[in-house]
Amino acid sequence: MGQHRQALRAAALGVAGATLATGSLLGTAPAAHAGTAVRFVDIKGDGGTVLKANVVLPAGADGGRRLPLIVLPTSWGLPQIEYLAQARRLADSGYVVLSYNVRGFWQSGGEIEVAGPPDVADASRVIDWALAHTPADPGHIGIGGVSYGAGISLLAAAHDPRIKAVAALSGWADLIGSIYSGRTQHVQAAALLDVVGTATGRRSAESREVFGDFYRADLADEERLLAWGRKRSATTCLDRLNRNAPAVMLANAWGDSVFPPDQYADFYTRLTGPKRLELRPGDHATAELSGLFGLPNDVWTDTRRWFDHHLRGVDNGVNREQPVRLKSRSTGGYEGYPDWKSVAATSRKIELAGTATVRANGDSGANGGIVLLSSIVDQLVRLPPVASIPLLPRARAAVWQSERYAKAQRVRGSARLHTTVTPTASSGTLVAHLYDVGPLGLGTLVSHAPYTFYGRTPGRSFGVDLELFATAYDVPAGHRLALVVDTVDPLYIEHNPTGARLTFSSPANDPSYVSIPLREQ
The missing domain is CATH 3.40.50.1820 (Alpha/Beta hydrolase fold, catalytic domain)
Structure with missing residues (x-):
């Protein structure tokens, strides 16, 4: 350290x-x-x-x-x-x-x-x-x-x-x-x-x-x-x-x-x-x-x-x-x-179906940028941190995408992630990133947030509720939203033991989703 x-x-x-x-x-x-x-x-x-x-x-x-x-x-x-x-x-x-x-x-x-x-x-x-x-x-x-x-x-x-x-x-x-x-x-x-x-x-x-x-x-x-x-x-x-x-x-x-x-x-x-x-x-x-x-x-x-x-x-x-x-x-x-x-008059859920397992200890390429510098670039030239969503290694990042939106989506406030996690270790860190994905698969960062857990039983599932940082961002018509969850972001200290894995699932009795706060059109 x-x-x-x-x-x-x-x-x-x-x-x-x-x-x-x-x-x-x-x-x-x-x-x-x-x-x-x-x-x-x-x-x-x-x-x-x-x-x-x-x-x-x-x-x-x-x-x-x-x-x-x-x-x-x-x-x-x-x-x-x-x-x-x-x-x-x-x-x-x-x-x-x-x-x-x-x-x-x-x-x-x-x-x-x-x-x-x-x-x-x-x-x-x-x-x-x-x-x-x-x-x-x-x-x-x-x-x-x-x-x-x-x-x-x-x-x-x-x-x-x-x-x-x-x-x-x-x-x-x-x-x-x-x-x-x-x-x-x-x-x-x-x-x-x-x-x-x-x-x-x-x-x-x-x-x-x-x-x-x-x-x-x-x-x-x-x-x-x-x-x-x-x-x-x-x-x-x-x-x-x-x-x-x-x-x-x-x-x-x-x-x-x-x-x-x-x-x-x-x-x-x-x-x-x-x-x-x-x-x-x-x-x-x-x-x-x-x-x-x-x-x-x-x-x-x-x-x-x-x-x-x-x-x-x-x-x-x-x-x-x-x-x-x-x-x-x-x-x-x-x-x-x-x-x-x-601020968020309504919300729309993106279902996080299926099961995805990611390996810890490696940066997938999805991250929140660099302290001060990344958001200054966004402020001055409207260029947030970017990632190629199709090229993100699925062994390091769990990825879910919405349908293409027929009209612009005005995201306002804090998106909320609800999912089920099964760890192989008692402690760990995950970071959720929300991207605006264009037709060529290039994602621009809308929001993100980290989450760390301690004292969990390896192999036993538990629920995670995480609010992403608030924002005001318009997703253009013809684009998608993508949620990317990985375990490493240079902005934060990670708590994943070497070789740890996290499995994300969506049980029938407790489906996983990310709720997107939207301003009415």
Whole structure:
């Protein structure tokens, strides 16, 4: 496992380098708009830890008038100037904007706590400082950020009732549900975070230990990992968040390979206060990226509209729009829905008939791509990972296909796999991939998800229910859908002993199928 870990870290270095370069490029942005004032300050966080921050004030902010406050914790590995372009625009609209480097990164003190209790307490200390040293209005406070900043923002809003509005962009509500879904380690995502954190910050002993547990893939460490993740997940303190009732905007990308969109959709459904959910093509934080350079950006435009309405009382119509807003990966158009359950108005089953046995430990060629890179390509040129379905080795992959569709199928939401598995070993991993297959047999990836089992009796069948990651994808008329199930995907750690086999069957009393969620034509 040590060699595997080193290889994964090396593979992550290219993506990590791009992330660090982004942080450097952000520093080339102009310091401020004409009329705005920028101050770089030190703020004492929890336990006296010094947090490096910058304050952007609008012109005329010293006139004695109280102004709404927006706090922006930085993303994982990015410096305090990350949000300067957006902070200027918010300040031009009449906000006091305070962005700070979270503890453990760059020049801020302390160690990386991975959104632990000290990070949550820091957000409140930053608000305290802003109320004491700027014309910030204590009755109109918002918080937001991208990725790490988003996760901290949700947790802070659950613990600090002064926060009235949140914009959580490309973040997580369930940390374990993000990087350990299906009881499977999302190892490329973890390696990326590990490399960036090591290069730009100082990791705490606990975080180093947890990453070690994660890579070792030892079931004995699972409960400790789960407890660590629950403490850092807004789902754990959802009751407190609903009691405080801030207006919460959640935005994410369909292909987010660090924090997949499903955990946001589930969290959104359980929120009871004012709320909005936006999902777009892209990967982790790529939908927001151009806005960090000050370029036109839908996510940041909607973020400003959200804050304007809920902090400044602007009647901009955001409260009258459909609260669930999706952008298709295929057409690029936006769709509005009254709630998440309305996204898939109907469903259609593909029966998984017959029996198929696959050998483990080998990549069939069907996989979810490369963390960050594959979904960025899909976002920019609409080219997801591809596989030739007829050429996939049936000894390594079980394959089922639908009929050719006479009209386009608009897949919306999470496809659901139900099947029966008979293993030759007590533990194992399977990965389900859903493909759009054209006339020549070339499949483009629609969605996928991993699943790992432990403690099963070899030779005894058991049922598997697995939700694939949510998506919005249009299958053209004349194409098929294909479900491919294999045992290896480079995105994940596999738990298949050497020489293991998995048999998929469809008993008469419990037929196997994949249910495809569809939007009505």
